[in-house]
Amino acid sequence: MPRISKGETEARRSEIIDACEALYQSASYHDITMTQVAERVSCGRANVYNYFQNKDEVLLALLQREHELWAQDLATIANGAGLDDDQLADRLAASVESRTQMLKLLAMNLYDIEQNSRPERLTEFKVTYGRVIDALRLVLRACKPGWDESRIDRFVYCFMPFLHGAYPYAFHSEKQVAAMESAGVPHPPLSVRSLVGELALKLLQDDR
Numbered sequence: 001m002p003r004i005s006k007g008e009t010e011a012r013r014s015e016i017i018d019a020c021e022a023l024y025q026s027a028s029y030h031d032i033t034m035t036q037v038a039e040r041v042s043c044g045r046a047n048v049y050n051y052f053q054n055k056d057e058v059l060l061a062l063l064q065r066e067h068e069l070w071a072q073d074l075a076t077i078a079n080g081a082g083l084d085d086d087q088l089a090d091r092l093a094a095s096v097e098s099r100t101q102m103l104k105l106l107a108m109n110l111y112d113i114e115q116n117s118r119p120e121r122l123t124e125f126k127v128t129y130g131r132v133i134d135a136l137r138l139v140l141r142a143c144k145p146g147w148d149e150s151r152i153d154r155f156v157y158c159f160m161p162f163l164h165g166a167y168p169y170a171f172h173s174e175k176q177v178a179a180m181e182s183a184g185v186p187h188p189p190l191s192v193r194s195l196v197g198e199l200a201l202k203l204l205q206d207d208r
Contacts, residue, residue: 013051015041017065020058021101029059029109056116059105063113064125066102067132070095074135081142085204088143093197096163103192107167133160144204155203166195 004012019040023032032055038045052058073095077083083091096103105113114122133156140152147155170192172180180187 012041012043012047013061015043016048016051016058017062020055021062024059024062024101024104029112034058053118053121054116056113057118057121059109059113060117060121060125063102063105063110064128066099066105067125067128070099070102071128071131071135073098074132074139078135078138078142083143085201088139089197089201089204090193092139092159092200093193093195096166096196097191097193100167100192103163103167104171106164110164136160158203159200162199163196166192169195 016037019037020032022040023036027036034048034052034055035045037055037058038048041048052061077088077091077095080091114125117125136156136159137152140147140155144152169190172187177187
């Protein structure tokens with residue numbers, strides 16, 4: 001059997017990730033199976049296992065892809081030095097708003113995905129995560145030239161953990177809404193962009 005090209009390999013890998021992403025949009029993490037993923041791709045179930053050991057590795061690859069795309073967006077922001085705090089906060093919020101799958105994975109399933117993935121796959125993801133941190137630092141160096149590295153660190157390590165909890169505040173199931181209403185718990189309409197934008201602005205203006 002002839003070996004497939006690097007381009008074909010990447011195309012198959014992307015097709016598998018796309019299939020899992022489509023399932024993740026409509027099914028819960030616990031209900032997704034490798035059989036379901038394989039049914040949605042053209043390369044066959046056996047080939048799926050040549051790329052990923054289990055569904056967690058596919059979801060980790062999806063999370064890695066989301067971070068790669070976000071790093072690209074952050075690089076674009078860094079090239080626009082001269083933004084004021086309001087503009088920068090909005091640009092950061094917009095970059096996160098377009099990464100809904102990333103936020104969902106971070107909030108709902110990150111621990112299980114990382115625990116169930118092989119160390120080498122997890123390391124690949126962490127390398128990409130590191131690129132996001134570096135890209136965010138570049139944004140801050142470009143737009144906040146008066147900040148030293150400790151001030152940049154304070155922003156990064158307040159901003160990044162916040163993203164792990166943003167998704168549940170912006171997206172509720174009908175069951176969750178009904179339960180909150182029965183319990184008398186307020187649930188104002190919040191969006192990812194408003195949540196992230198307000199936090200980013202406060203962090204940018206906090207010059208302690």
